[in-house]
Amino acid sequence: MTLLENRSAEIPAPREITTKPRRSDQIFRAVVTIGGMTSLVILGLIALFLSLKGISVLRVEKFTFITESKWEVLQDAEGKVAESTFGLGAMLIGTFLSAFIAVIVGVPIAVLSALYLTFYARGPVKKLLISLIDLMAAFPSLLFGFWGFIVLMGSAEYWAKLLNKYLGFIPIFDVPAPIFERSPFIAGLVLAIMIIPIVTAISREIFDQTPLDRVQAAYALGASKLAMIRAVVIPYGRGGVVGGAMLGLGRAMGETVAVYTVLNVVYQVNWQVLFGAGGNVASLILLKFGEAGPEEVNALMAAGLVLFLLTLTVNAISDVLINKFGKKGR
Amino acid sequence: MTQSTIPKPQMPWGTSKAQRMATASLLVLAGLLAGAAIELTGLSGKLGFAAAYFFFASLVIFAQQLQLRDLAAAKDSLLSSFALLAMTITLIPIVSIVSTVVLKGYKGIHFGMFTNDMTQASVNDPVQAGGLLHALVGTIIMVGGALIVSFPIGLLTALYLTEIRGSLARPIKFLVQAMSGVPSIVAGLFILSILVIPVTQELNGLMGSLALSILMIPTIARTAEEMLLLIPNELREAGVALGATQWRTVSGVVVPAAKSGLVTAVILGIARIIGETAPILLVSGGADALNFNPMSGPMGSLPFYIWKAFLTGGTEEAYARAWGGMLILLILIMVLFGLARYLSGRRAV
C-alpha cells in the first residue's frame, strides 16, 4: 500500500510541450483559419441580410407569413401599392408536396439501384454505370426541367390519368377539372429523377462500407443474397440511407428552375397532386421577382429566408445521420 | 508430389450454358405473355408492354426458382429482378436526356453561332441568324470570376480541415456540407440583398460571379479536402522533420503533390455552376449583346440564352435554338466531367 502511494507520488505530471511557431507559420495558420471560417461567415451573412430585408414584411405579417395562403398586391389608380398581403402557406404546401413525391418515388429506386451496383454489377459494367450516375448528378436543373417539359410530360400525363382513373376515390388523386399537364405530380417525378443519382451515390458508398466479415458470416450460414442484405446490409446502412434521402429531400425542396419549367406555377393551395396547378417557394420567388415592387421584393427576401432555414434544417439532419451511421456504422 | 499436368481453372459457380438457355427461354416466354396481356387487357403502349414484361419475367423466374430450389431462392430472385428494374429506371432518363439533347440540339448548331450575338436577331428568327457568342463569353467571364473568388476560399477551407485540423474542424465540415445544400435561388437573393440593392443598384456580371461562387465554394472545398487527405502523412512528416516550417511543407510539398487533385476540384466546381440558371436570372440580368465588362451592365450567359429562347419563343426555331444551346452546355459539362475522371484516374495509378 505504502509502496503504491510512494510510487504514485513519484509519477510526474506530464510536461507541457510548447513551441513558438515561426512567424511564417503564425501567418500561415492565421490565413488558413480565416479562410476556413468563410463558410460560417457566408451562412451567417445570408441569414442576416435576408432577415434585414425581410423583417419589414415579417413584422407586419408575423406568423401568418407562414400559415396564410394569400399573396396579393393591390394597386390604386396611380399604380401605387394600396394594400398587400403576403402569406407563403400555399407555396410551402407545394414545396413539401412535390418534394415528398420526389422522395417517395425516387428513394426506393435509388436504394435498389445502389444495391444493384454494390451486389450485382461487376467489372467494367459497374464502373460505367457509376460514371453515368455521377455524370447525371452533374446535369444542370435547367436540363432536367426542359427534358421534363418536352419529353417526360406526355408519358407522365398518361400515368397521371391512370392513377386518377383507378385511384381517383382517394382525395389527393382526384382532380377538379381534367387538366393533367404541368401538375405537382409531374414536377415531383422530375425532382425524383434529379435526386435519384444523388441518393444512389450516397447509398452505394454506404453499402460499400458494409463490414466484409459480417457479409461473409451471413453467406457462410447459408444465406441467399436477399437474406444477407436484410440481415447485414440494411441494419448497417439504414441510418445513412435515411440521411441520403433527407439530402435528396433538401435538394428537391430548394429546386427552382426545374419546378418553374414543368409546373404551372399558380398561387393557390393545391392538394390534388394530379391537377395542373401549384408551385413551390423557390419558383414563386422566380415568378414574382420580375415585376415586384420594393415591398414585394422584401416579402420575397423573407420567403427566401424561410426556404434557407428549411433546407438548412433538413440538410443538418441528413448530415448528422450520414456521419453517424455512414462512417462508423454499428 | 509429382507435378502432374495442371488442370484448367474453372468457375463452376458461374451460370452454365444450360442455365443461360433456360433463363433466355423464360424471358422469351415472359415476352409472349406480356404481348398477350397487351392484346387481351386494357394495357397499351410501350410503357404498358414494359410493365407487363417486367411483371411476367419476374413471375416466371420466381416460379422457376421455386420449382428448382425453394422459396428462399425464389424470393432472392425477386430482389435481383427489382434491383435490375430500378437500375434500368435510373438509366432511362439519362439515356433519354442525352439523346434528346443531341437529336434536338444538332439542328440548332451552326458555325455562325460562335461569332454572332443576339442583338440583330430575335429568338424566333431562323436558327442561322444570331448566335451565342455573347452567352459563351458571359458564361466564361462569370465562371472565371466565380473561380477567382471560390478557389482560394475552397482551398483554404480544405487546408484548415486537413492541415490545421483545429478544434473547429468538425463544425466547419458541417457548415461546408450545409452550404452545399443552399438552394441556388437563395444564393441569388443573398447577393441581391447584400450588394445589388444597397450598393450597385445594377445587375451585372460580377454579381453573377459572386452568387455562383457561393454555390462553387462547397464543391471545391469538399473535393479539395478529399484530395488532400489522399496525400500520405509521411510526406508531411518528412517535410517537418527536415526542419521546414508548416507553411513551407504545405506550400512546397503537400499542395504540389495534390496538384492534379486540386485541378479536379476546380473542374468539378465549374461543372457544378456552369448550368446554374436561377441566381443568374436574379443578379446578372440577361443580355443579348456582347459585354466584356463584368462591372457594368447586364451580361448574357449560356443558361440565360437557353432560358430565353425556350420561354419567350414558342416557334420551332426558338426551340431549336434552345436545344442547340443546351447541346453546347451539355458538351461542356461532359468534357469537364471526363477531364475530372481522367485526372483522378491517372492519380490513382
Place this chain on the structure above:
Amino acid sequence: MTVTESSNNDNNMEKKMQTTTPSSLASVAGNREQRVPGTNLLGTGLETRGVHAWFGTKHVLSDVSLDFAAGTVTALIGPSGCGKSTYLRTLNRMHEFIPTAALAGEVLLDGQDIYAPGTDVTKIRLRVGMVFQKPNPFPSMTIGENVLSGLKLAQIKKSNTDELLESCLQRAGLWNEVKDRLGEHGGALSGGQQQRLCIARALAVEPQVLLMDEPCSALDPGSTFRIEQTISELAKSMTIVIVTHNMQQAARVADYTAFFLSDGGPGVMVETAPTSKIFSNPSDKRTEDYVTGRFG
C-alpha cells in the same frame, strides 16, 4: 507439460515453439483418444480430389487431395501464404466469394460433388458451417437472435427454438455465461465469448462439417483454452477442419494433421498423417523442419 499449462502460457508460445522437440509435441498429441476414420456413424465425411485454386491468373493451390473422415478433427498447418485458408474456403464454397477466384478438382460431401452444376450453394453452406478468424457476431441482433440467425437467414422453420438455443450455447460452452442475458447485443461480450457465440451460431443449423479458420488467433490464452475444449466436445458429433498457426493447438485438438507449404509457387499439401506421427516421425524432411521450428 500438461495441456492446461501450455495454453495458459501462450505468451511464451513463440519461445517454446523454438525449443519443443517433435517428441514433446507428439506426446501432447498422444494425450488425445485416437479416432480412426470410418468408425463413426456420421456419414462418409468430406473428401477432396485434386483441388487447385486460382485468384485471377495466380495459381495459389495445387492438387490437394485429402479425406476428412466423419467425426475426426483435422488440423491444417503451414506457414503464412501456403494456401491453407484458401483450401479451407473451397470446402464450403466461400472461395467463390472473391470475384476473380477459380477452381479445379472435386470436393465430395457424402460422396457428392458440391461444385456439381445445379447444386444449391446455400444448402452446401448449411451442411458445412464456418467459423472465422475474427469473431463476427451480427451487431444488430441480440445474443439469442445471433445464435438462431442461421435459421432466419436460410429460412428454416423450427418449432422449439428455445431448446435449440440452449443446446447450441451449451455445446459451444457459453450457456452458463450468457443464459441470463440472451436479450443483450452480441457486441457486449468479450472476444472469446463472441467467438463461442459464432460457434453456437454455426451449430444452430446443424452442419455435418465445421470449418474453423484460425479461430483462436485473435483471442487470449484463456479463451483459446475454452475454444479448444469446445472443439474436443464437438468432435464427438461432427467433422471438424481447423486451420491454425499454432502447432501446440494442432497437437492438442487434432486427430490428423496436414502440412501445407508453398515455395513461392502454388501451395501444396506436403504430408498428412495422424497428428502424433506428424509431430514425432514425419516422413517428409520439410515437415520435420517446420514442426521443429527450423523455419516458418
